[in-house]
Amino acid sequence: MNQAAVRLRSVTRSYGKDASAVTALDRVSLDIPQGTFTAVMGPSGSGKSTLLQCTAGLDRPTGGQVFLGDTDLTRLSETKLTLLRRKRIGFVFQAFNLLPSLTAEQNVALPLRLAGRRPKRAQVLEVLERVGLRERAGHRPSEMSGGQQQRVALARALVTRPEVLFGDEPTGALDSTTSREVLSMLRSMVDGGQTVIMVTHDPVAASYADRVLFLADGRVQDELYSPAAEQVAARMTKLAAVPC
Numbered sequence: 001m002n003q004a005a006v007r008l009r010s011v012t013r014s015y016g017k018d019a020s021a022v023t024a025l026d027r028v029s030l031d032i033p034q035g036t037f038t039a040v041m042g043p044s045g046s047g048k049s050t051l052l053q054c055t056a057g058l059d060r061p062t063g064g065q066v067f068l069g070d071t072d073l074t075r076l077s078e079t080k081l082t083l084l085r086r087k088r089i090g091f092v093f094q095a096f097n098l099l100p101s102l103t104a105e106q107n108v109a110l111p112l113r114l115a116g117r118r119p120k121r122a123q124v125l126e127v128l129e130r131v132g133l134r135e136r137a138g139h140r141p142s143e144m145s146g147g148q149q150q151r152v153a154l155a156r157a158l159v160t161r162p163e164v165l166f167g168d169e170p171t172g173a174l175d176s177t178t179s180r181e182v183l184s185m186l187r188s189m190v191d192g193g194q195t196v197i198m199v200t201h202d203p204v205a206a207s208y209a210d211r212v213l214f215l216a217d218g219r220v221q222d223e224l225y226s227p228a229a230e231q232v233a234a235r236m237t238k239l240a241a242v243p244c
Contacts, residue, residue, distance in 0.1 A: 002033035004067075005164050005195040006055055011064035013050050013218075024050040025061065026218035032164075032197060037190040039206040040199045041232070042215035043240055048199045049168065051215065055197065056089055056166045057081050069163060086115040090157030090165040094172035096149040098141045104128060104152045105137040111160050119159075127155045131185060147178030154185065158194075165189070167198035171205055183208045203232035214239055 013025040024047045032038050032055075042048045053059035054066055057073045066073045068088060073081060098107045108128060109119035128134045131151040141149050150170065157165055167186070171179035179202075187208045190196050198209065206212045207229040214222040216239050224231060 002035055004031040005034040005036075005069065006032040006197070007065075007067040008055065009065045009067075011051075011054055011061045011066060013047075013054055013059065014062045023218050025054065027064070028218070028220060029064075030213070030220060032195065034195050035190065035193045036211065037187065037196045037209040038198070039209035039212045039227075040197065040215065041201065041203075041206055041212055041236060043236075046215040047218040048215050050218075052166055052168055052197065052199050056091065056164075057085050083115075086111060087160060088163045090160065090162035092150070092153050092157050092165065092167045092170040094169040096141070096146075096153045096173075098149055098152060098156075100141050103138050103140055104133060104144070104155075107141075107152055108156045108159050111156060115160065124159060127159045128152075130158065130189075131155045145178070146174055147181060150174060150178075150182055151185070154182070158189075164195045164197060167196065167200075169200055170198060171200070171202065176204075179205065203229040203236065206232045 008028050008030050011025055011028045012023065014021050014023045016022055028051065040048045040051060050059065054061045061074060068084070071084065076084065105124055105128065109124045112119040125134055125137060128137055131154050133148060133151055133155065136144060136148060171182050174182060183205055186196055200206055207227050209227065210225065212224045212227045212232055213220050214235055221239060222235055224235060
């Protein structure tokens with residue numbers, strides 16, 4: 001078994017106080033091994049987005065610990081947490097979040113500039129090459145298709161060489177053909193050693209992962225290894241049928 005890239009220990013996240021408090025995560029403990037592709041699924045309100053945000057250091061848990069490698073994120077100040085996210089974590093979202101006035105090359109270089117580093121053009125072009133868009137380096141988002149924009153977003157997430165790449169419905173805004181292209185790209189990156197954690201509602205997207213975690217009521221209720229889309233869909237149907 002590979003060393004854990006991410007570890008959660010009794011992670012709880014509650015919102016509100018007293019009688020109005022809502023528990024989004026309820027004492028979740030799990031390990032995500034390095035170089036693996038994990039999909040997180042669950043009904044609406046199951047806690048999957050909260051899990052992603054706490055694991056990526058975007059939100060602080062109410063209780064428990066989150067480790068990126070050997071670093072306990074729950075002990076870091078806001079400043080150190082921001083620096084860690086810039087250097088060690090990558091993000092890809094459903095909305096591409098590209099700056100419309102910048103070219104693909106400039107959008108990809110942005111995280112390096114934010115981290116106070118001077119982007120090397122060769123490094124930026126190399127990561128665009130990885131996603132098959134080197135020849136589009138000078139194009140702005142409006143001059144690219146949705147799939148191309150998501151691949152630029154993927155390159156932007158990868159340019160800092162993150163330990164873990166987080167995806168929040170990264171193929172949610174794409175058609176099925178383009179979605180498969182992006183998922184195949186993620187799969188090949190994992191096969192090359194990248195760690196990916198992805199929230200999705202799509203059983204086909206989840207079938208590209210090594211493991212699927214199924215959440216309900218803030219807890220991991222089930223998991224599936226080497227998933228087929230039909231198996232994932234069946235588990236989701238079963239999960240939705242369980243009374244709260």
